[in-house]
Amino acid sequence: MASAKPRVKVPKKASQGEVITIKTLISHPMESGQRKDKKTGELIPRKIINKFTCEFDGQTVFTCDLDPAVSANPYLQFSAKVDQSGTFKFTWVDDDGSVYETEKKITVN
Amino acid sequence: MTITRRQVFGLTAGTAAFLAFKPEFSFAATDKAEDAIKAFTGGAAPMEGTVALDTPEIAENGNTVPVGVTVDSPMTADSYVASVLILADGNPNPAVATFHFSPMSGEAEAKTRIRLAKTQNVIAVAKMNDGSTYIDRKEVKVTIGGCGG
Numbered sequence: 098m099a100s101a102k103p104r105v106k107v108p109k110k111a112s113q114g115e116v117i118t119i120k121t122l123i124s125h126p127m128e129s130g131q132r133k134d135k136k137t138g139e140l141i142p143r144k145i146i147n148k149f150t151c152e153f154d155g156q157t158v159f160t161c162d163l164d165p166a167v168s169a170n171p172y173l174q175f176s177a178k179v180d181q182s183g184t185f186k187f188t189w190v191d192d193d194g195s196v197y198e199t200e201k202k203i204t205v206n
Numbered sequence: 207m208t209i210t211r212r213q214v215f216g217l218t219a220g221t222a223a224f225l226a227f228k229p230e231f232s233f234a235a236t237d238k239a240e241d242a243i244k245a246f247t248g249g250a251a252p253m254e255g256t257v258a259l260d261t262p263e264i265a266e267n268g269n270t271v272p273v274g275v276t277v278d279s280p281m282t283a284d285s286y287v288a289s290v291l292i293l294a295d296g297n298p299n300p301a302v303a304t305f306h307f308s309p310m311s312g313e314a315e316a317k318t319r320i321r322l323a324k325t326q327n328v329i330a331v332a333k334m335n336d337g338s339t340y341i342d343r344k345e346v347k348v349t350i351g352g353c354g355g
Contacts, residue, residue: 178312
């Protein structure tokens with residue numbers, strides 16, 4: 098599903114050393130591999146996002162391994178401490194190998 | 207409020223059924239969850255405290271249950287939370303998610319939404335950078351299960 102659309106909320110500005118909250122959401126069915134097709138009775142194969150990472154200027158801030166028990170359209174909220182202006186890079190990795198990425202800049206004054 | 211004879215029967219039968227089945231449910235799946243905890247901590251028994259789960263008492267829809275976890279830690283380069291494992295002991299597969307923090311996280315807290323198949327315990331196990339582990343459990347009552355279908 099190429100239409101997986103990531104949405105990320107990062108404050109545009111922060112003061113130095115502030116701990117900010119980052120919210121991310123990506124549209125994805127997170128097919129658990131437990132559900133059966135109602136017509137054929139066959140199991141629908143698993144297809145989930147299994148890894149999420151957040152980097153700030155190349156340094157890893159937060160990562161998450163996801164299992165099928167995470168809801169569809171996985172939502173993640175976490176915090177990050179910012180000491181200087183830079184760019185957050187968010188990456189989602191799908192079971193089928195596709196990678197969804199997005200970036201957000203933050204200005205620290 | 208008066209209690210009719212009919213209500214008394216209903217209540218008694220319901221309670222009896224609940225008591226009879228509940229232990230059975232929790233045992234089978236809990237074993238898997240315990241194994242997952244052991245694998246995560248490396249066999250050590252995690253201590254209570256420090257980690258706190260934030261879950262609703264009752265979840266109407268098991269498909270999206272908001273779950274938050276906060277770990278009390280200074281989050282400096284010397285002392286920080288390395289990772290937090292979230293488990294649901296009544297799901298077909300207890301693993302839910304693993305959060306990995308770094309000193310750059312500032313605060314060891316994360317929130318997500320999870321699926322719960324039925325009323326069960328949600329478990330959070332936190333591992334510090336020095337290897338010590340902490341655990342918290344919360345029961346979530348689920349009205350409509352979020353698996354299969």
